[in-house]
Amino acid sequence: MAWVFAVTALLLVALVLAVLYRPLGDYMAWVFTSERHWRIERLCYRLAGVDPERQQSWRTYLRSIIAFSLAGLVLLYVMLRLQHLLPYSLGLPPMSSDLAFNTAASFVGNTNWQSYSPEQTVGYVAQMAGLAVQNFVSAAVSMAVAIALIRGIASRGGRSGLGNFWVDLVRANLRILLPISIVAAVLLLAGGVIQNFSGFTNVESVAGVTQAIPGGPVASQESIKMLGTNGGGFFNANSAHPFENPTPWTNMLQVLLLLLIPFTMPRTLGTMVGNQRAGYALLATMAVLFILVYASLTAFEFAGSGSAPQLAGGAMEGKEQRFGIVGSTLFATATTGTTGGAVNSMHGSYTAFGGLMLMFDMMLGEVAPGGAGSGVYTLLILMVIAVFLTALLLGRSPVYLGKRLGVRELKIVSIAILVMPTLAIGSIAMSFAIPSVKAEIVSSMGNDGSHGLSEVFYAFISAAINNGSAFAGLSANTPLLNIMLGVVILLGRFIPIVLVLALAGSLSMQGKAESTLELPLHRPQFVGLLVGLIVFIAVPMFVPILLVGPFAEGFIR
Amino acid sequence: MTRPITRRLAPLWISLRLMLILTVLLGVAYPLLVTGIGQAVFPGQANGSLVHTNEGRVAGSALIGQRFDAADGSPLTQYFQPRPSVAGDGYDPTASAGSNLGPESPELFAQIRERTAQIAAFNGVTESEVPVDAVTASGSGLDPHISVEYARIQVRRVAEARGLSVERVAAMLERSTTGRDAGFLGEPRVNVVELNLALDGLG
Structure with missing residues (x-):
């Protein structure tokens, strides 16, 4: 019976996304190709000193992104260090330098890893004018990178450039993220999410105990937290907190917001390159992986294996009664499959194999369906490899959407797929290989044995892939972990962006290849090959980690 | 350059x-x-879905769970009891949190065993009748809801403590029960804060 609800919830997600796929995908394509500027956009360009008509080469586009992210990083760092001077700081002290660095890196990097407890650490202005602004702009940066790559694929060659980053940034914010956020925030308000500036109010509870009811501008932050696949909670409990996510239907709304942009961006690609079947192939790949993870995760949580869940009679530790298992696993699949990282249930208390699926979803490289923007650009990187492989198998030349894939493109993508595993496994190795570091890491673990190891593994994978969710037993707010994770987040964010833009630049130089023998790149067989490729690139590198972490926990007890 | x-x-x-x-x-x-x-x-909603007593005093939020225990931490018999909470000392909204204990955690195992025994004895039911939400801490530590099953095993104890008929309390419980949203989203649930407030309002 419970499976009926699991399937129905999935069907609702599929239905809403199917209805919005064309209009939203086409709308986004229009946003990034329209010749006309809105009046408010012109004002932004004039005040910032931007020439919106100027085309940028991939290097200039990249330089703009780096400069913009650096400016964001510095501004946010300063704001967090000086938050006691800001209004509505609730009397909270400034963040320590390592925590402020970690938090700034994490929010600028669209990761939203939080090694602090927000209600005890950040005031309202730092949240809404600092953290929430990065929720908008870091998502816009991801989208801009994806659009630049799509333009590279769509270009007819010559020195046409990849567009203008400043224009893409402003338009992504003002035409896509802001309007949807306003609508979503109003819906969340209707569902019971709070939006005020009251601070904590002491009340006498029903049984006569004093309780501090929190306040805060939560609804406005909640909608962009989900829509921008960010995940940084206003409260420590994130989307498990009743003031962030009060009902099963707000939970569904949050899942849909997470999936909205990543799942409709294939249509944007299809429209911009003039080949909808290419979009459908990407969409199908994302959907297959999503359903695969959702089904297995839900099955593991329903089964509820493990000593504690079996004793309790189910896997409800860390889950909310109003969401139940299905509401929790659907959200968890969406949050680990996008670069979301918000949680509505505590991942560290999932069953051993449930936790394994959550890690697996991140290891895939965030393509199921991936972050707003980063999902499509990561999938396109894997697509290059799949096309090359298919071409080899069929003995034809590797051409994708009219672009010949040569040695240069292959070099770029080969490096790109190694970035996340190298960062994650490298930093895990460093954590346990250096005795003094190991001592500190071990003392941060919240559980003993293999589950404690899983907490550390999860943290570094989450940081390297810019997810931001956690097995939160780990006490990550130590100078060592703050700095290590902050550095991993920044590298995990910007190395792929450099490579994607290099790929975009390389593709944009080419004219359209005239190929009489088109590869069948939209057929189910090819989608199957791409899915298999993603899984087989992801899993083998992580096998040792999975063995000592979740497998050991699940089998040896 | x-x-x-x-x-x-x-x-x-x-x-x-x-x-x-x-x-x-x-x-x-x-x-x-x-x-x-x-x-x-x-x-x-924007101000926290506050609930009031019959006298008009603010008694908390319908969305934020509360403790219903005496100063020494023992549960009060006249109230429906919420899920276990690890937010601060229990239902402390300044410290929302789950336990983050893993499925093989000996600490969690011991907690569940202790809670099961305590809840069974407190409500006069067998341990196998204690449902899962009663012995597991929620993710937020502020979960205002319990399952219908957990509410049902508490009806007799609450009725006795308040000198009310079991039918009366069961009818009150019925009114504080919410089904799945739209018939298929989430789980059926009982809002403990609203139910206990309504019971107190009977005078």
């Missing part, structure tokens, strides 16, 4: 200005707009 330094720093200068403009639009105007809409159209 022969370009003058001012040109090389131009993107940084643009970025700073653009960040400030976007901060004003997205970090100030947008949340204030949403606050305005919330306070004008949904004031009840």
